[in-house]
Amino acid sequence: MSEERKSVSISGSGKLGGGEYARVSISGSGRIDGDLVAEELRISGSGKVSGRTEAGQIAVSGSAGFGDAVVAEEMRVSGSTRVAGSVEAKELTCSGSFRAEGDVSAEYLKSSGGMRVTGDVESDIFKASGGFEIDGLLSADKVEIHLGGRCSVREIGGEKIHVLRPSSLGGAFLLGLAKILGGGGPAELRATQIEGDEIHLENTIADIVRGKKVGIGPGCKIGTVEYADSLDVDDDASVGKELKV
Amino acid sequence: MDEELLISKKDVLEKMGISYGQLYRWKRKGLIPEAWFVRRSTFTGQETFFPQDKILERIARIKEMKDEHPLDDLAQMITTRVNAHLRVAMTKLQRAGWLDDALLRACCTDKAAAEGVSVWQAFVLGVLSRLRRAARDEEIDLVRRTLEREQGKGLLDRVSENGVRIYLLRKCVSGGGISAQISAAALAEEGAVFDPEIEVVETVDLSPILHRIQLELDPDERTARDSGRTTGGNDDGRKGPEDEEVAR
Numbered sequence: 491m492s493e494e495r496k497s498v499s500i501s502g503s504g505k506l507g508g509g510e511y512a513r514v515s516i517s518g519s520g521r522i523d524g525d526l527v528a529e530e531l532r533i534s535g536s537g538k539v540s541g542r543t544e545a546g547q548i549a550v551s552g553s554a555g556f557g558d559a560v561v562a563e564e565m566r567v568s569g570s571t572r573v574a575g576s577v578e579a580k581e582l583t584c585s586g587s588f589r590a591e592g593d594v595s596a597e598y599l600k601s602s603g604g605m606r607v608t609g610d611v612e613s614d615i616f617k618a619s620g621g622f623e624i625d626g627l628l629s630a631d632k633v634e635i636h637l638g639g640r641c642s643v644r645e646i647g648g649e650k651i652h653v654l655r656p657s658s659l660g661g662a663f664l665l666g667l668a669k670i671l672g673g674g675g676p677a678e679l680r681a682t683q684i685e686g687d688e689i690h691l692e693n694t695i696a697d698i699v700r701g702k703k704v705g706i707g708p709g710c711k712i713g714t715v716e717y718a719d720s721l722d723v724d725d726d727a728s729v730g731k732e733l734k735v
Numbered sequence: 736m737d738e739e740l741l742i743s744k745k746d747v748l749e750k751m752g753i754s755y756g757q758l759y760r761w762k763r764k765g766l767i768p769e770a771w772f773v774r775r776s777t778f779t780g781q782e783t784f785f786p787q788d789k790i791l792e793r794i795a796r797i798k799e800m801k802d803e804h805p806l807d808d809l810a811q812m813i814t815t816r817v818n819a820h821l822r823v824a825m826t827k828l829q830r831a832g833w834l835d836d837a838l839l840r841a842c843c844t845d846k847a848a849a850e851g852v853s854v855w856q857a858f859v860l861g862v863l864s865r866l867r868r869a870a871r872d873e874e875i876d877l878v879r880r881t882l883e884r885e886q887g888k889g890l891l892d893r894v895s896e897n898g899v900r901i902y903l904l905r906k907c908v909s910g911g912g913i914s915a916q917i918s919a920a921a922l923a924e925e926g927a928v929f930d931p932e933i934e935v936v937e938t939v940d941l942s943p944i945l946h947r948i949q950l951e952l953d954p955d956e957r958t959a960r961d962s963g964r965t966t967g968g969n970d971d972g973r974k975g976p977e978d979e980e981v982a983r
Contacts, residue, residue: 648755686755
């Protein structure tokens, strides 16, 4: 590894073979064939990596496509990004549209805009303020969702789970933004199961909610709530069955 | 194959006095393998179950160790990958009845005798000691080489997640007044089937041996944990049997 890594920049239109680089920057349109290892990858305009990407920092504005898994310390994405594989990043920030065909794991994940994940999402902290669709399990110590469009996830599990509807944030602006970005639909969350220690939900439709301290706020339709310590149900919410366990 | 006894998530939390947050965090950190989360439909809807013995033992171990070690380290200790860097003291091996001079000489260097052996070496010793009675020297060596072939390929991870066994086999071939016996070793998951002429000399289930090392032998011998750790600590998900045959 003592070999000096090169830096490459593509401006205009260009193609680059995979390999190890210090810094790769694409402005305009660029394509990297094969696996890429880089300290830094910057794409503004349109960029594509056909193989696996491993980078310290990834910054995308515009459109980016990754043909395989992405591993990064920090990944910042605005515009449209599609990963045909899993994503592993310490810090993942996406605004705009983000799509991953696989699992996404991070320590800190913030999504504003539209996020679509076909696998599980894992993060110590998960913050979303747009719409999202997660096919698997969303697991985080802290889940904070400011509903800004249609959100759906199979399951949520964590410690603190807060789902807030737009009004509680004055988020009409965000809702509008999410609609433009393709989130669309009413600002609500749908899930089959939500489990956590401290849960507060608004505008949420779920089959089962289980927790220690549970708050079911306005606009919720919950099949069954199982709680250990306390349960508050708003007048403007419906709960099929309440069970103290 | 008999069904393992399952326990519901709710009962696990209650019994072990842990919270949802902890359970999900430990799962994320790779402390509890994905494969142990068994989803079943019940009359109340979807429920998650766990293999009872495994999960209770694992959580007890995590609770006992979590105060002294950061979670990320713990993941690596518990999920075997780092265990490769732990040392197992000779005295403990002796107590387990695995110590055998001949075996020791075959597997370890002299230096190991003073410093203790790695988890991998202890594991190999444990497996070979099970074969000592039934197997010939050459066969023991054959099994050792079969295990070693898989050493760097995540065998320990596979063992802890799946029921991997090692089979020691013999087959007689005769014709023209001459007969020969062939020995073979096979590493396969539980329930491997061999042709009817093969004699299974010995079958060793590998996971109890590994568990014994992880649970009984290492706790206070965590001395020589060096760097070289991989991040993540997850299983690498590889499966599949590996065979090796030799004819004599």
